[in-house]
Amino acid sequence: MADGWLKVATEVDGAVRLQAGGHWDARNVTRLDQHLRGLQPTNGAAVILDLAQVERLDTAGAWLLYRTRRQVRARGGQADYAGLTPAHEAMLDQVAANDRPVEMEPPRQPALLAVLGRVGDGTVDVMIEARQQIGFLGLLLVTLAGTLRHPRRLRLVPLVYHMEKVGFNALPIVGLISFLIGVVLAYQGAAQLQRFGAEIFVVNLIAVSVLREIAILLTAIVVAGRSGSAFTAEIGSMVVNEEVDAMRTLGLDPMEVLVLPRVLALVLTLPLLAFFADMMGLFGGMLMCWGVLEISPALFLERLQDAVSPWSFWVGIIKAPFFAFLIAMVGCLEGLRVTRSAESVGQQTTRSVVTGIFLVIVVDAMFSIFFAAVGV
């Protein structure tokens, strides 16, 4: 590839002649730039920028020449081009016409201030988010009430579609996790209880912990990771594409079209998933008891009936629709909070999963207190 070059010569009258030649283009400017910056400022002497031997001049090369002339002139010196062809002249004119200050970076703050600013922003953001969640909850309930009054407005096809996606398609992973947890509980419980000769109580341990807490909690966490994030990403990409805005202008209510089917789908399917998780957890525990403790399945089932009241089962299942509502609501809200960039979709998706799981656990604790108080 052809090179660009620069020669410096002093004329008889004391003027400095910068003779440029070859290819003054983007590929060569790095070297030429160093060369030019390395030149000593000439005090008072006139500078001639001689382009007679330049074969190729692009905007980058023209910029260097123009910048040199500007610098010399700014110091009060005299600088002129020489040997210009009309094409070079046009190029240099174009560069000159576009020399103006441009803001290159968003304004920066001092580090300490920036840290404080971020803490403040974060705090305010949490407050805003909490307020938005409450507002969104209200909006969602109003939409729900409206739909209950006019059931025809309910969008059945999306509802069924989302039920399949969040419910049916989650069966394998939810089942597998619950089964394994049942196995682990049985194994760990057996190791401890065997020391007291109380192996048979493993059944109580498994039944109560799986039915009341573990199955539903794990299911909710898996679903928050699987479906809460999917809701946010789907709705968020639609916001980026201005699809949600388009929907509004077409008289479609995003709450009704996007949010309600997702929330209802999850509220309807999470209890079923929780039931499935219960069964798989017990099944895992039962297999383990049989293999390790020689408690036969028949004995296990008999013991199970004595050990748990129906309430143990219902305590788990009752929580499911509440958890589902929280996860779906947070997922949809974070999706709608996406701004018009791809990056924000990622941020809000992370947020939706974290907030969803956090709220599920907080509400689970509240349920525990409530159930303890009412004595079930």
Add this chain to the structure above:
Amino acid sequence: MAEPQDPIIRVRGLRTQFGDQVVHQDLDLDVRGGEILGIVGGSGTGKSVLLRTIIGLNRPAAGRIEVFGKDLAAVTPAERLAVEQRWGVLFQDGALFSSLTVAQNIEVPMKEHLDMPARLRDEIAALKIAMVGLPPEAGSKYPSELSGGMRKRAGLARSLALDPDLIFLDEPTSGLDPIGAANFDQLIRRLQINLGLTVFMVTHDLDSLHAICDRIALLAEKHILVIGRMADMLRHEHPWVHEYFHGPRARAARPNNEEAGG
């Protein structure tokens, strides 16, 4: 104006298809060095697909494409990279990287391909920003904070970052205001004169076609139906061509001097 020489882009017997839908069939096209070629055609005739196929984003089902004399299907990755540095592409809606500011977007190719110091990079990026007519405060903005027309200009600035020999423009003036569009035409013209730039431009803008295109290629019926100067287009008999260049909008856009010739 371009002296006879090997074409910069040579397409022979191109066929592209998506599933069963054949978009191009037996398409031949030569783009000469130093010319501004306007590609016109109805919506959905495959102008964007042709552009994407030439730059290698779409794999043709059959045919041969040479750019700068190299068959892009058969080059080594290093050769391909060298070719890619010699062209710039402006996509139909800018295609800026959303996590970078406009200035950073323009600096991406410079950073990637040229070993430039940051200061010079900033200077040249600022120059490009001014050149495409973006306001000074645009440099520090993110694409999501820009209007559609501004995104397009920023995309153009990025495609010009390396001062390429060949640029591909997909509907560059759509979404620009008329003054901006005219400035844009002039900018392209000037770059083309000063740099010997070759321009492959998909456009619906009749003003651009009149103002700056050396030749026009009309894509219809899955191939290049006609290619030639504006005067040839105006004389052409094909009904669609006639409608395109003699419709009400075409009459409004046509400068008076060409009226006589038509």
